[in-house]
Amino acid sequence: MFSRFRPIDCDLHPMVPGMRALTPYMDEFWRDQVEERGITTLDTQSWPVRSPKTIREDWRSEDGRGAATVGLLQAQSLDRLGTDLGILNPLYGVQLVFNEDMAAAFTRALNDWTRAEWLDRDPRLRASIVLPLQSIEASVAEIERLAPDPRFVQVLVLVMGEMPLGRRQYWPILEACVRHGLPLGIHAGSAYRHPQTSVGWTSYYLEEYAANQQAFQSTLASLLTEGAFSKFPDLRVVLLESGVTWLPSFLWRLQKTWKGVRFEVPWVDRLPTEIVRDQVRLTVQPLDAPEDGAIVQRVMDQLRSDALLLWASDWPHWQYDGDAAMPPGIPESLWPKLMRDNPLATYGRLREGVVA
Amino acid sequence: MRGRSTGSRAVARIVVAPVGEIPAGGRKLVEAEGKRIVVFNLGGEFYALSDRCPHQGGSLCAGLVSGHVESREPGVYHYARRGEMIRCPWHYWEFDIRTGKSWFDPKRVQVRQFPAQVTTGAALVEGPYVAETFPVKVEDDYVVVDA
Numbered sequence: 001m002f003s004r005f006r007p008i009d010c011d012l013h014p015m016v017p018g019m020r021a022l023t024p025y026m027d028e029f030w031r032d033q034v035e036e037r038g039i040t041t042l043d044t045q046s047w048p049v050r051s052p053k054t055i056r057e058d059w060r061s062e063d064g065r066g067a068a069t070v071g072l073l074q075a076q077s078l079d080r081l082g083t084d085l086g087i088l089n090p091l092y093g094v095q096l097v098f099n100e101d102m103a104a105a106f107t108r109a110l111n112d113w114t115r116a117e118w119l120d121r122d123p124r125l126r127a128s129i130v131l132p133l134q135s136i137e138a139s140v141a142e143i144e145r146l147a148p149d150p151r152f153v154q155v156l157v158l159v160m161g162e163m164p165l166g167r168r169q170y171w172p173i174l175e176a177c178v179r180h181g182l183p184l185g186i187h188a189g190s191a192y193r194h195p196q197t198s199v200g201w202t203s204y205y206l207e208e209y210a211a212n213q214q215a216f217q218s219t220l221a222s223l224l225t226e227g228a229f230s231k232f233p234d235l236r237v238v239l240l241e242s243g244v245t246w247l248p249s250f251l252w253r254l255q256k257t258w259k260g261v262r263f264e265v266p267w268v269d270r271l272p273t274e275i276v277r278d279q280v281r282l283t284v285q286p287l288d289a290p291e292d293g294a295i296v297q298r299v300m301d302q303l304r305s306d307a308l309l310l311w312a313s314d315w316p317h318w319q320y321d322g323d324a325a326m327p328p329g330i331p332e333s334l335w336p337k338l339m340r341d342n343p344l345a346t347y348g349r350l351r352e353g354v355v356a
Numbered sequence: 357m358r359g360r361s362t363g364s365r366a367v368a369r370i371v372v373a374p375v376g377e378i379p380a381g382g383r384k385l386v387e388a389e390g391k392r393i394v395v396f397n398l399g400g401e402f403y404a405l406s407d408r409c410p411h412q413g414g415s416l417c418a419g420l421v422s423g424h425v426e427s428r429e430p431g432v433y434h435y436a437r438r439g440e441m442i443r444c445p446w447h448y449w450e451f452d453i454r455t456g457k458s459w460f461d462p463k464r465v466q467v468r469q470f471p472a473q474v475t476t477g478a479a480l481v482e483g484p485y486v487a488e489t490f491p492v493k494v495e496d497d498y499v500v501v502d503a
Binding site for chain 1: 425429433443448450458460
């Protein structure tokens with residue numbers, strides 16, 4: 001379908017079928033704990049399994065689940081779309097666990113499951129290192145443990161966590177990202193430490209899914225104002241399943257206000273839009289735009305760059321029908337950049353051993 | 357208070373005030389030739405800017421005078437040039453009193469600057485400039501702005 005572009009899919013979601021899939025990757029204590037406590041699943045309400053959005057209907061297995069094996073990924077996405085490389089972003093609810101030690105053990109198991117059951121089974125696959133953000137030390141340790149494997153090309157956190165992600169307590173993690181050439185991937189979803197909106201808890205899934213956009217805005221503002229981008233100019237941040245079209249209007253407001261109060265953040269020493277353009281990337285599924293190409297082009301003009309956007313199918317989330325995995329309205333002239341050039345420029349580790 | 361150059365340039369030489377009337381760190385607003393101009397005394401040097409913020413027209417004379425803060429890394433504040441930055445009272449955009457330039461976009465966003473200097477009363481009385489309503493004394497010094 002897209003093979004002539006040798007596309008790189010930047011957001012694929014293997015779904016853990018249940019905790020028993022992970023116990024082989026735990027030590028005996030945690031393996032027994034899972035059984036003794038009867039922990040059957042870490043599915044979270046950020047992606048309710050039965051929600052139409054979570055798994056496209058024709059990609060569901062008979063049990064109503066999906067995305068459980070590499071075979072499904074190959075048949076439903078990689079082979080159909082002609083994907084050259086794909087980045088796995090597992091979204092199992094390890095971030096919701098409160099016990100730091102349990103969180104670290106479950107997250108290690110998740111990452112090892114991804115490595116053994118996905119990366120080892122298809123050479124086209126790469127993955128993100130899921131972080132046990134409940135502990136900054138454990139997060140750094142997990143990066144150090146897995147970074148020697150070049151198939152891990154990014155680290156992955158949720159956009160709604162314990163604290164705004166720019167806070168300086170987190171900087172040892174950012175430092176480790178930069179040291180190993182790993183972008184910080186921030187995906188939609190909540191660890192439920194706080195209400196999913198700044199005005200309180202939501203009643204409906206619809207509210208919650210839409211609220212991710214607010215969280216991305218606040219997270220971007222946090223990284224910028226705390227000085228994370230200034231401290232780590234080589235840091236790349238990738239917003240995953242964030243939507244795109246909110247970015248220009250949000251940056252307009254942020255930058256306008258910065259002009260008046262930049263003295264409180266003097267390390268933000270150039271236009272915030274320029275910093276974002278240099279250090280932030282976004283996946284295009286969803287794009288959050290009408291199908292009118294002229295309107296999409298206006299958004300592109302407002303972004304003032306064709307280097308910001310990365311193609312992603314968001315498999316198995318239901319963002320499109322059939323094989324229409326590129327959001328309508330994005331001109332085909334941009335496809336080579338979105339599908340190949342921009343991912344290669346963003347993910348240093350993808351470039352190793354790959355023909356540009 | 358105003359004098360008009362006898363030359364061909366359409367520049368008015370405005371006698372703002374006796375030097376002693378604008379103390380160091382002080383400022384004075386003058387209106388002349390249809391312009392509102394704010395004159396600052398920075399340690400004995402005088403600078404004149406349009407009183408109109410290039411953003412939306414706020415009166416800079418009513419703004420806060422502060423210093424300039426820079427940072428070589430997050431959490432480190434290098435504060436210098438106290439008293440040399442004026443912030444518009446409306447949206448706090450900051451401008452360098454010495455140049456009129458904004459800090460955040462000095463090429464494109466700046467306040468119009470006018471030449472200001474100190475001139476003797478004798479020169480004003482005898483020179484090509486005629487003070488119209490301002491009582492100029494030969495023995496005093498005056499702040500003068502070309503606008």
